[in-house]
Amino acid sequence: MNSLEPLFLFGKKELILLPPSRLRLSLPLALGVIVSVWILIIITTLQPAVPVYGHAIPSTFSIEPNSILEKDSLPSQLVISFSERPDPRISYIRLVNSENERIDNDDFTISDSNPRQAMVTLDTSKLEEDGVYTVSWRALSLDDGHIAQGSYVFGVGNVTPENVNSQQTQAQTVTYVTSTADALLRWPLIVSQSAIVGGVMAYFVLQRRGGGFFNLSRNHNQFSFDLKLFAKKRFVLILIAGAVSIAISGTVLVFLQASNLNTGSSSSELYLSTVRSLIFDSPAGTVWIIRIATSITIAALAFLYFVLTKRADVQTKSSSAILLAILVAGAASIFSNSMLSHNSAATFLPSVAVFADWLHFMAVSAWVGGLFYFSAVLLLSIKSEKKAGESAYHLSVILPRFSLIATASLGIIGVTGVYMAWIHLHTLDSLFYTQYGNNLIIKLSAALPMVLLGAYHQVKLHGSILLMASIGSKKGSPPRSDTISNTANTAVSKFGRTVKIESLIGIGVLFAASLLTITSPPSQTHEQQEAGAMPEMGMQNTVPPGFSEQVTISSVNITLEITPFHPGFNTFTVTLSDAVSGSPPQNINAVYLRFTNPEARIGPIVTTLNSTGDSGRYSAIGGYLSQTGNWTIDLIVQRIGSYDLNHSFDATIGASSSHDNMDMSADMNMQMQDHEAGTTSTNTNAQEDELESPPPPPAFDSFAWLAIGLSAAVGVGSAYYFKKSKQQLKNTLETLEG
């Protein structure tokens, strides 16, 4: 075609001349670039700074962090309530004393009345010894498959003297064991599932020979279209590649999870044991097995399909049956996602939520996967038509058929999506002020260009393709000129470009969806417990320090003493003096200690030392050194008018039986503090139910009515456009039939 020849872009019935091709703006290209930039901007501006991942984290403890228990009221069990359901086969709660001896009975169980509540019973005979005890917990969420772990300390008996000054310290840690890798691995998984399910659905809807709902033609065979063999080959390759991708992603996810569970350990035996536990003893394993089984099924059936279709004499019914089986396997694979999703943790009609989640993703697959099929397989076959204008002919029928899929899918996606948003967000504010809500906005924003492009195809492009197809197609009409044929081919090519862009955007939308899977919905997110105050005081003790180290920094002598220096409660004293005069510095603003034990995965725990007078001594008491092992104690001395003094001390605490060595005054009385400073736990079995009731279901408030209204609007709108698409298909067939 001469590039200077005016190009024709058609409205429904008229010719409108456009400038020569060299000066013509490529609208789809520009749209694609604008959309990509838009998505970039949205992601950049809406991403808040602080991560929130989906996890089961503690919300309440029956024995509070940093509390001190009286010996006459020791609890018989330790109960922790989590934000999501912990898996009893992988999760644990452990209680150890300062010598790392287990105090719990290793009987981790989930409460019958509250699946978010877990407990272990305690051997109270071992709990009667004065000292500091460490609670370690790990929770693999049954609801989203993510892992969190943490630890905290509490004391029993006479571990601190009187004259307590309450002080807030962080004496517990929570670690989220998940990463962006999780989302990145899920992405190819759901893209592949979409490609398989959507591709097969599109095949059935767009190309079936014979009659059927979408044919609407007097001559049932006139407008049917079958793929060329090379296109079928590509289709099969996509199915097989998708199946392999699902299997690989699913397997790597399991290994990633095992790796997260074994952070800090280099034992390959332990790692393999964790992998085995995950596969055979956890819901993650069930999901993995489903994915592997369906992937194998899909790959095998796809291969069989190709073998059968190569034979011209095989009836298409067998091929259709095979594709149907692939569709069922794909749907099962998608269901494996819903089994382990936030919807399974919904408190309000969880089975409905899981079904909605599955239906939502099936509809997404029909739409996005259908686009993949359209752009990667169907168009290839259509464009290979040798007869002039045949491409436009087939495309003019297939396009409105696909619109039926898209409009129906959009309706299902909208209604199920609004429902899930209602049960997870609970309030409209959560959409804008939570990470989950922001990620949802990103996903919706990314999907909007797809809707616009679809409308462009249906409203604008289809008209020109139909016009080109109708010229020369009817009996008695003059044959198509080369110009008309070339123009038709150009229109088909234009469509090919835009549908590819739409497919790529769809891949981006699925990535946003995978991010959503690792984000906790606001309905399940709980604040971390604030640490209870640790009683602090300046204790006059006569026990010689078990640890004493002196350094000189910037002409200041610094001595750190730890008494008695054993796992448990110790007194930490920092003495500052001028290296020349020996007198205490007068410009000290604050003195901090920060404790970390990387091997035991404890810390950082921070405390501020209190001045004990004018002697340059600063002191604190606490159970920060709760374990034997290697500790790093960072000292920070903040000065007025001078630079801070910083030093790291390394302290190794060995196994200790030094409780007898604690020289505590007989006059020391335990002062029971209020809830903020320390809590005596007198929990009985009856109290475990009072710890936490399950989160309330979403209220039927204004947000609920908004959701209902929105669902109704989406449903009605979708039905309306479905009807319009059906009419368009009918008109198309009538136009082509003449």
Add this chain to the structure above:
Amino acid sequence: MQKYRISTLIGVLALAAVVSFVPVTMPQAFAHQRQLYTIGNQDYLIVIGSLNEPIFVDDKSGVDLRVLTADPNNPMNSSAEGAAPVEGLEETVQVEIAAGNNTKVMQLEPAFGEPGAYEATFYPTVATTLTYRLFGTINNTPVDLTFTCTPTGEAGAVADNSTVQISEGVVRKGIEGGYGCPAPLADAGFPEPLMSNYDITTMLEQLRSKIGSMNASEGSTTTTTTTTPTR
């Protein structure tokens, strides 16, 4: 056909850019402190921290400041719908950085592409508490506000919702969060410990002083030429 391939390529590259950008913009928990003030008759949310946190000594950093008019319904939330960036403060406000006994006044520069955000770049050379003092006028009201990093990082941050009269027309209504101070370089070195330029300079000075003392005690008249390391 060529156009088809080019547009597809552009589409793929755009998608790749989007996808690769997301992990970069994924949550990175850098702490900043938020303080709510009434200045004049308007509530302002000041979000302050350091650039490129967490920072180590000798890293490029600086004052990272955002000023917004507070959302009446959610005043401590910088992402709230009603929070609006305040622009133009580079003309009316300056920042003084203090560390130990040293101070330095710097100009605030508007951060590119971020309305309401301002920066003042510097390299922290000592692991010590840094204080940022904002002074000038906001909303035609003289302000003199001080912000201090928390030596223990965000773990040591203490929230405070008390109302405090700072100066005439300036009332502080809340503090949340914190930001860390520059960490010693030795914390980050592996396998050998790192030394900051300041530590190296200090050791050299001490060594020079010792050599001078030794020479003096031996009655040596040799003149020792020293050079100050330059960067």
